[in-house]
Amino acid sequence: MTLSDYGRIDRYRTRTVVGTPPIERADPTVWGEIDAPALAEFDDSGYAVIDGLLDPYEVGDIAGEIQRLTSDPDLLLDERVIIERASHRVRSIFDVHLISPLIADLVRQNRIAGMARQILGSEVYLHQSRVNDMPGFTGTGFFWHSDFETWHAEDGMPAPRAVSLSIALTDNYPFNGSLMVMPGSHRTFIPCQGETPADHYRVSLREQEIGIPSHEALADLAGKHGITQFTGRAGSALLFDSNLMHGSAGNITPFPRSNLFLVFNSVENTLLAPYAAPHPRPEYLASRDFTPLV
Template sequence: MPQTIERDEVERIDRYPTRTGARTAHIERPDPTVWGAIESAELTTFDRDGFAVVEDLLSPDEVALFSAEISRLAADPALAEDDRLIVEKASRRVRSIFEVHKLSGAVADLVRESRVAGLARQVLGSDVYLHQTRINYMPGFRGRGFYWHSDFETWHAEDGMPSPRAVSLSIALTDNHPVNGSLMVMPGSHRTFVPCQGSTPAEHYRESLQEQEIGVPTTDDIGSLASRHGIVQFTGRAGSALLFDSNLMHGSSNNITPFPRSNIFLVFNSVENTLEEPFAAPGRRPTYIGSRDFTPV
């Protein structure tokens, strides 16, 4: 049920309450999935499934260019102590680098192209801005996966995103095999919001970016959604991309194969859905995680 939040004497309605003390019922999403007009053939099933695969978004030459860029950034000594660089908890290998569009001119140019930002504008029905950008690295043998979660649950609770009017574009820079930790999604799960339990500690992002334990659904929640929707896996060659709704339940397993996996991850939010104060956290996360520059791309 929606709840009223009082903060600084201003009341606002929270239609997606989460981080509760006790387990609460799932919320059937009142917001649409597609706000605009779908023009690209690849996106025709987006409303139904909550995701779409775009084959060959990047050419082989572009894959080589961006692969060299992400290798350069991972090895850059200037970033070694930068908060935007996240390492694996155990191996201390690079896991993610945030604000990559500010660290790489090539990525900055890419996000503005119609084949990229244009996909988000079709779904969201408005101008869009970059809520978050990052590179994800999953090395071979010891790459750690991401547990089942809805991105919107975190962005709502910890960043203050009002509604799930945002999409993510994951662009593969390596081949995604069924065995090397490729992303798993539950088609149709984007229509159900799953509230999570537990309160959000201060500066929770410092732990959650390495391994998230608060803001994840229970095993019963995951089992219920999987029984209802099933699970499919995003596989394909380097250069392909997955566009998915911010509330889609997704996750990935560890990579114990010799085959590394890496991707450019871009989050587009509608300019009509800009961030407020967090709905279930004591303070804002840093802007390199949840941008408060709402300038359209």
């Protein structure tokens, strides 16, 4: 353990000048009691696949809402909308639960937030919400990373007591950029090398270079745990631990991929000052409204 500049014990030191060895996770994966059969393997694998979380009508309603948002010329000027460099297409829209009343209602439903409460063993709030859109032919992927590494370094999240829910709004095929994960990798924290530049988020949301693991660390994790892929029909979902190593390839197929992405954090794990960044990221990336979802 090391003492950070803020006088706190930093159990997950990262963004160092020189490389740091992997850290075995000291925190639990499951903090509460699981009663949903679909979540039974979450502790071991670090994720769970939920088939048919949304029915086709709900998928249609939400997909239509996302289409409305991406077609709004005023919203395209909003900093919460991320445009891909090469294609000039919308890559992500953040804070969608604050922009859309339809999505705001969805995230509060017990079948959605209730899964996070079971895993995290407490009330939860939304750390982040976004839509990730990967258009056909031009959609770019996300390199391998642990979300917790970024949330710890740049947002000040103390422990990996958070989960992400990715809901498919289009069919996720093995060939259109669907998410790849390393089962069991959530038990090992991989520190990253390189100090965080000021306003790093302006670059990292389009193409991340700081906060990604070394090739050697990734090869070691993949050798130990293997790689699997989340695929499923629209309406299916992937719930995964904040420290699970994951990434996606680009999409050169004609079939677009769109997912609603919700991050639930425990109200007992609220954000402090960043552990390895000059300033906190904006609220739309890391909410500091810790009001529990009801």
